[in-house]
Amino acid sequence: MSNDNPKADISNAEFEVLDVLWDDYPATSSDIVERLNQKKPWHDKTVKTLLSRLVKKGVVDFDKAQRQYLYRPLIAREDYTKKEASSFVSRIFKGKVAPLVAGFANQNSLSQQDVDELKALIKQWEQNND
Amino acid sequence: MSNDNPKADISNAEFEVLDVLWDDYPATSSDIVERLNQKKPWHDKTVKTLLSRLVKKGVVDFDKAQRQYLYRPLIAREDYTKKEASSFVSRIFKGKVAPLVAGFANQNSLSQQDVDELKALIKQWEQNND
DNA sequence: CAGAAAAGATTACACATGTAATCTTAAAAA
DNA sequence: TTTTTAAGATTACATGTGTAATCTTTTCTG
Structure with missing residues (x-):
């Protein structure tokens, strides 16, 4: 079972993390925490959990750089938002x-x-x- | 703590139920089950659970008619979809x-x-x- | 009237999610 | 080199959600 196809269903909190990652990557978790904290006061542990979940879901990956990880998205923002928008509009406005x-x-x-x-x-x- | 203001956060499955209720109401749970079953094969017990949750959340109410309930929405479809759309577009497309x-x-x-x-x-x- | 059927209430239960705290381990500092 | 830190891994835990099954109660039915 490879990670070729993202098995997503990205939660709201996960999306916030992905959103700042898309802004600029690769990024370390500290980078991400810092960017997120411009807007929401999320605990660093919380952000790490969300990053791990994104990795497990196959939408984010990382390379090790010494002891930190350099995270990067595996899906493009455009692609993701397009799909979300389609499914939202289908659900709520019958397409x-x-x-x-x-x-x-x-x-x-x-x-x-x-x-x-x-x-x-x-x-x-x-x-x-x- | 009254039910004046819907304390929503309507889940996807709940929304499906509300959606067919909006199509025509008041409606009994059997009506609703029947309409839903045009599209999705949901168990009657499942639909009842969802209806109860909608009632508890204050977005649906009912009047008793003998042993059945006549359900009706407490919020207008337009209002709900407008808000959902706004918050969706804020989240995903920065508004x-x-x-x-x-x-x-x-x-x-x-x-x-x-x-x-x-x-x-x-x-x-x-x-x-x- | 007794039993069956059906409506709603209550209970169930696994998995997702928000929100971390604790544990392990490796690197940096003293 | 010993100690402290700090990254990531693992564990936690309440609440929400999908998806019903069972329990209670009330009406039909025979």
């Missing part, structure tokens, strides 16, 4: 993305920048699908 | 909705209809924010 965006609009959570980006995406889409 | 949509586009998961709906949303948004 349609527009209702999700509608909720944002309705909640005044859309900025001019968001709208500009959406327009650019649409223009691009239309060029590819005329 | 920006466009990258989520970009992932869909990039994955060829956008239909003409989605695009039409997005365009309508944008037009609407622009009318409100000129």
